[in-house]
Amino acid sequence: MLLLGTSFVDAPRYTLARVLMFVWDFCRDFWHELRGIDEHARFTYCPSVCVILAGYNEAESVGWSIESLVGKYPRLEIIVVDDGSTDGMLHEARPYGKKYDNVLVLGRPQRGGKSSAMNFALPYTRAEIVITVDCDTSLDPNALWECVQFFKDPKVGAVSATVFARNADTNLCTWLQAYEYLHAIFIGRMVAERIGALGITSGAFACLRRSAVERTLGWDVGPGEDLDLTLRIRKLGYTVRCAPYADCYTDVPTEWKRLWKQRLRWEEASVVRSHCRKHVDLADPTNANFRWNNWWVSFELILINLIFGYVILIYAAWVTINVPRNIPMVLMTFYVWSLVLEVIHILSLMYYSRDRLQHLWICAVFPLSPIYQLFLIANRIVSYTRELFWRTSFADNFVPKHVRDRTWKW
Amino acid sequence: MLTLSNNTDALPSVDDTNHAPIEIPDLSDLFDQRQDRRFHVVRPVELIPIGIDGLLDLERRVIGTSRELSVHSVAVDIPAGEWHSSQQLLLGMHWQQQVHYAGVIVRRIKTHERGLFLGAEFGGLAQELIEGDAPLPTFDRDELAFVLPQSPKLYENWSQAGVVEKTLLDRILVCPRCCGVPTFRHACRKCGAGRVKNDRLIHHFACAYVGLATEFTTETGEVVCPKCRQIRLVVGSDFEYLTGENLCGSCGWRDSETELYGHCLRCNWRFEMHQAREQELHGYHVRRLAPLAVITDSI
Ligand SMILES: [Zn+2]
Ligand SMILES: [Zn+2]
Ligand SMILES: [Zn+2]
Numbered sequence: 001m002l003l004l005g006t007s008f009v010d011a012p013r014y015t016l017a018r019v020l021m022f023v024w025d026f027c028r029d030f031w032h033e034l035r036g037i038d039e040h041a042r043f044t045y046c047p048s049v050c051v052i053l054a055g056y057n058e059a060e061s062v063g064w065s066i067e068s069l070v071g072k073y074p075r076l077e078i079i080v081v082d083d084g085s086t087d088g089m090l091h092e093a094r095p096y097g098k099k100y101d102n103v104l105v106l107g108r109p110q111r112g113g114k115s116s117a118m119n120f121a122l123p124y125t126r127a128e129i130v131i132t133v134d135c136d137t138s139l140d141p142n143a144l145w146e147c148v149q150f151f152k153d154p155k156v157g158a159v160s161a162t163v164f165a166r167n168a169d170t171n172l173c174t175w176l177q178a179y180e181y182l183h184a185i186f187i188g189r190m191v192a193e194r195i196g197a198l199g200i201t202s203g204a205f206a207c208l209r210r211s212a213v214e215r216t217l218g219w220d221v222g223p224g225e226d227l228d229l230t231l232r233i234r235k236l237g238y239t240v241r242c243a244p245y246a247d248c249y250t251d252v253p254t255e256w257k258r259l260w261k262q263r264l265r266w267e268e269a270s271v272v273r274s275h276c277r278k279h280v281d282l283a284d285p286t287n288a289n290f291r292w293n294n295w296w297v298s299f300e301l302i303l304i305n306l307i308f309g310y311v312i313l314i315y316a317a318w319v320t321i322n323v324p325r326n327i328p329m330v331l332m333t334f335y336v337w338s339l340v341l342e343v344i345h346i347l348s349l350m351y352y353s354r355d356r357l358q359h360l361w362i363c364a365v366f367p368l369s370p371i372y373q374l375f376l377i378a379n380r381i382v383s384y385t386r387e388l389f390w391r392t393s394f395a396d397n398f399v400p401k402h403v404r405d406r407t408w409k410w
Numbered sequence: 411m412l413t414l415s416n417n418t419d420a421l422p423s424v425d426d427t428n429h430a431p432i433e434i435p436d437l438s439d440l441f442d443q444r445q446d447r448r449f450h451v452v453r454p455v456e457l458i459p460i461g462i463d464g465l466l467d468l469e470r471r472v473i474g475t476s477r478e479l480s481v482h483s484v485a486v487d488i489p490a491g492e493w494h495s496s497q498q499l500l501l502g503m504h505w506q507q508q509v510h511y512a513g514v515i516v517r518r519i520k521t522h523e524r525g526l527f528l529g530a531e532f533g534g535l536a537q538e539l540i541e542g543d544a545p546l547p548t549f550d551r552d553e554l555a556f557v558l559p560q561s562p563k564l565y566e567n568w569s570q571a572g573v574v575e576k577t578l579l580d581r582i583l584v585c586p587r588c589c590g591v592p593t594f595r596h597a598c599r600k601c602g603a604g605r606v607k608n609d610r611l612i613h614h615f616a617c618a619y620v621g622l623a624t625e626f627t628t629e630t631g632e633v634v635c636p637k638c639r640q641i642r643l644v645v646g647s648d649f650e651y652l653t654g655e656n657l658c659g660s661c662g663w664r665d666s667e668t669e670l671y672g673h674c675l676r677c678n679w680r681f682e683m684h685q686a687r688e689q690e691l692h693g694y695h696v697r698r699l700a701p702l703a704v705i706t707d708s709i
Contacts, residue, residue, distance in 0.1 A: 085411060096642070097665065097666065098599065098667075104655065104664070104665070104666055105666050105667070106654070106655070106666045107666070108613075108653075110650070110651050111521055112613055112615070112618075112650070113618060115618035116613050116615075116618040116619075118621055119613075119618055119619060119620040120611070120620045120652060120654075122620070123609075123611070123620070123621065123622065123654065124654070124655055124664075217619055217636070217637040218618065218619055218637070219619075220617060220618055221615075221616070221617065221618045225618075289700065295560070374585040382485065402647075403615040403618075405615075406616045406647070406648060407615065407616045407618075408616065409615070
């Protein structure tokens with residue numbers, strides 16, 4: 001039972017938090033129902049919003065992206081930044097700048113990376129809220145309204161929106177990712193918010209208070225610039241909230257190989273690069289700006305993802321060498337245990353879901369989820385090792401060479 | 411339009427026709443022999459009457475044959491019934507596979523059994539129009555536009571008649587209202603004003619910061635990043651310049667793009683370039699008849 005005790009603390013821990021959250025919310029909603037408290041008095045706050053659409057070689061989707069945003073919110077401006085595309089993205093976007101008064105199109109001749117492309121837009125907006133949206137991301141009609149409500153509280157510096165997989169029905173790979181997104185992002189971030197450990201916003205759809213972004217002087221060189229900025233905003237004393245019903249949809253990788261590469265990039269940039277190195281001060285109690293809730297963000301990720309990842313590896317090696325006949329039993333135990341947790345996850349998800357039929361359909365893949373989890377754990381171990389020893393994230397061509405040659409290797 | 415075989419040898423001459431050779435009458439009374447020596451030149455000619463406005467009357471074009479040619483005059487044989495009396499003519503003579511033109515004034519007419527002989531001197535309105543340099547469009551300082559020496563209608567008429575050869579010299583953009591010549595500026599898209607200021611920004615590679623170039627320069631003239639405090643930055647290796655938004659000094663409009671605007675010097679109309687009218691400038695070439703060369707060739 002060592003397996004359950006160590007390697008799978010992650011899952012039960014989240015499950016416990018989810019169940020507690022569910023019980024709490026259920027009782028609260030029931031109480032409100034009894035007392036007749038109307039919870040639907042929403043969308044009362046309407047700050048000015050600037051959507052930054054920064055993209056590289058997005059000629060095909062940029063026009064559609066702009067059109068899908070225009071008119072979705074009353075005080076909206078859109079800044080499109082072409083990061084030196086070679087496919088004529090700037091040429092595609094220009095006419096929209098002419099067509100709509102609130103669309104500004106900026107371009108630069110050479111690629112400089114997503115972070116500086118987004119920073120390029122900052123001097124040109126005075127909006128209270130800055131929202132970054134990827135060109136291939138489609139927003140729910142109410143998504144902008146949903147996420148800006150949280151900024152009524154001046155202490156809120158960033159709001160994490162919910163990302164769903166648009167192409168869940170393409171193949172097993174995308175189906176499993178859709179299932180993962182439902183739990184890790186939709187419910188996962190709600191849980192993280194409740195325990196005060198929400199330290200991430202997705203770059204595909206992230207809402208930030210402009211004054212907070214300006215105090216940090218904008219995004220640093222990526223990859224992982226969305227996580228990095230959220231952490232720096234937290235360090236300034238702002239809180240990060242989660243808007244579970246600010247939905248957006250994005251295409252997830254359709255091939256296992258590409259998924260593997262995408263996750264390597266994400267994981268490299270997050271735990272080792274950000275939490276263990278650049279923002280290690282979050283976990284340092286001797287630091288003047290130390291806050292326990294920030295410590296919790298880092299501690300959780302480092303312990304659960306990094307340390308437990310290696311513990312699992314060592315344990316698996318130990319079992320294989322010493323008691324190989326136990327392997328089937330260990331795997332079976334892991335599988336059954338994971339399934340039990342998945343069922344609990346799905347039940348709680350159904351309470352929060354607003355599209356139960358669709359989500360239930362996605363959840364039908366749950367018997368394969370434990371195997372997918374092993375894939376993710378393996379991916380994490382590989383990427384942490386690469387980053388720990390070779391700082392591979394700094395060689396990622398997500399950032400053009402002349403820029404990554406100049407940036408600090410944290 | 412007169413059509414002829416390209417072969418000079420096949421040109422019809424009076425002697426080649428099926429008609430019996432006619433006796434060439436004494437044409438001495440058509441010309442003053444003392445001043446103008448005449449030569450026997452038999453070539454197909456066409457005669458087109460020209461109005462006082464210089465327009466050619468193509469419907470009354472007459473085909474004939476030259477009989478005699480001198481430096482100052484020509485005698486033409488015209489079949490009976492085709493002649494419409496008119497004094498000022500444009501004469502085209504077929505020579506060396508091409509038609510060469512000259513203006514003539516009819517001085518004398520003499521009838522014979524098959525038609526009439528026409529005695530004409532070179533000169534008159536048609537000659538005036540084709541004399542001098544080839545007509546080219548030139549910039550007129552008073553009109554502030556490109557103009558031709560005569561009205562465009564006249565050149566159209568002459569090129570329709572095949573008298574002048576129209577050559578495209580240039581295609582220019584002019585005022586859509588009056589065809590005047592404009593000046594150009596990269597202007598505000600909203601109001602067309604040329605008073606547009608452009609932001610210059612710096613992108614520091616190391617920290618991805620993008621800000622106005624003025625934020626980066628210290629009093630000592632050094633380039634320092636306001637975000638990461640890195641000093642002694644070198645353009646190209648540490649940072650790059652970016653072109654930001656344009657700010658209109660007239661209406662305050664902000665935009666990343668300017669638009670090319672034309673301003674007509676003649677009527678002061680300001681217009682976007684896509685509204686400009688495209689004007690074709692044509693030159694007109696006419697082959698002038700050189701009587702001496704034809705005479706030399708014929709004897
Ligand atoms: Zn810098
Ligand atoms: Zn203006
Ligand atoms: Zn004009």
